Amino acid sequence: MSSIFDKNDIANKIDTVSSLAELEKLRVYYLGKKGLLTLEMKSLSSMPIQEKKEKGKKLNLIKTFFENELLKKKDSIANSIINELVKKEKVDVTLPARDYQSGKIHPISQSLYKIIDIFSSMGFAVESGPDIESDFNNFTALNIPSHHPAREMQDTFYIESSIEEEEKVLRTHTSPVQVRTMLDTKPPIRIIVPGRTYRSDSDATHTPMFHQVEGLLIDESSTMAHLKGCLVDFLKEFFEINDLQYRFRPSYFPFTEPSAEMDVAFTKDNNLIKIGEGDQWLEILGCGMVNPRVLQNCKIDSNKYQGFAFGMGIERLSMLKYGITDMRGFFDSDFKWLNHYGSNPLDISSSSGI
Numbered sequence: 001m002s003s004i005f006d007k008n009d010i011a012n013k014i015d016t017v018s019s020l021a022e023l024e025k026l027r028v029y030y031l032g033k034k035g036l037l038t039l040e041m042k043s044l045s046s047m048p049i050q051e052k053k054e055k056g057k058k059l060n061l062i063k064t065f066f067e068n069e070l071l072k073k074k075d076s077i078a079n080s081i082i083n084e085l086v087k088k089e090k091v092d093v094t095l096p097a098r099d100y101q102s103g104k105i106h107p108i109s110q111s112l113y114k115i116i117d118i119f120s121s122m123g124f125a126v127e128s129g130p131d132i133e134s135d136f137n138n139f140t141a142l143n144i145p146s147h148h149p150a151r152e153m154q155d156t157f158y159i160e161s162s163i164e165e166e167e168k169v170l171r172t173h174t175s176p177v178q179v180r181t182m183l184d185t186k187p188p189i190r191i192i193v194p195g196r197t198y199r200s201d202s203d204a205t206h207t208p209m210f211h212q213v214e215g216l217l218i219d220e221s222s223t224m225a226h227l228k229g230c231l232v233d234f235l236k237e238f239f240e241i242n243d244l245q246y247r248f249r250p251s252y253f254p255f256t257e258p259s260a261e262m263d264v265a266f267t268k269d270n271n272l273i274k275i276g277e278g279d280q281w282l283e284i285l286g287c288g289m290v291n292p293r294v295l296q297n298c299k300i301d302s303n304k305y306q307g308f309a310f311g312m313g314i315e316r317l318s319m320l321k322y323g324i325t326d327m328r329g330f331f332d333s334d335f336k337w338l339n340h341y342g343s344n345p346l347d348i349s350s351s352s353g354i
Ligand code: DAH
Pocket: 172, 173, 174, 175, 214, 215, 253, 255, 256, 285, 286, 287, 288, 309, 310, 311, 312
């Protein structure tokens, strides 16, 4: 047999190979369809039986030897590839850690989540309406006709419209969603409406855009006592104060009769307002029994149905809850401010989990 089939020669050849591709070439050279060993084995068929036996045996030994060496080499090449990779991907554990910054939840969003959470647990559904509202929904249906002095209470942004078109405004409160809901749904109704509202006003306690939550409950039997219970329960839960001191003060809103404003007691400590107790009062929301005229304007039988409504400013509630003194900070998008007053999204205890 030629020296090509010498074990040493084969071992040397395999030894010089350094890649899997070269190894494959060598395998084909010996064992491919037209490989040296393959051809040699094919040639056995034409040999006399004795010679065939002897040569066949040798060839088989060589083939097994070649295949074993091939496998060993394959393993060693794969190992060196992995070692090379591991070396390249080594992590330097002495490097300083990268700076980590997590986002914060804006106090308005945080308050909103909490408000929705509390009223949902009392069975209120969440409704919404457009920021650009018809004059009818924003004023007229709520018993504020065009000549009514109550329109002076709100510095309205009017939207330019042609003479034939109905006048449009940026809604001055969330109350028009009461109208939309009553025109759309039959009682019983139990909704809250969180949303943006607009008035032409800007100082430390007013911004042209702000947020309100409206509440509306219409059924056949709810009274002012239910309204009071509902609001007191809400505020205790929102401010997390069990013995909250509060009072209801008679007031006037065209859309409720009787109307009231709710005040909570507070003290000032180092210029920070602490609410819940004290000898000073802070107005926190408006409310009342829905004026039968509003029910009639919204096609609801005022002899059969009655109910209550309330409205409050989310900025004001948030300022009190989080000790914020200037309202303009809410809308400045100042990262430092947000970092200070925002809440951690992973802090389950201060989030509603919504
Ligand atoms: N819409 C009123 C405002 O913006 C707030 C309000 C007061 C809403 C009494 C009500 C209510 O639903 O009953 O000043």
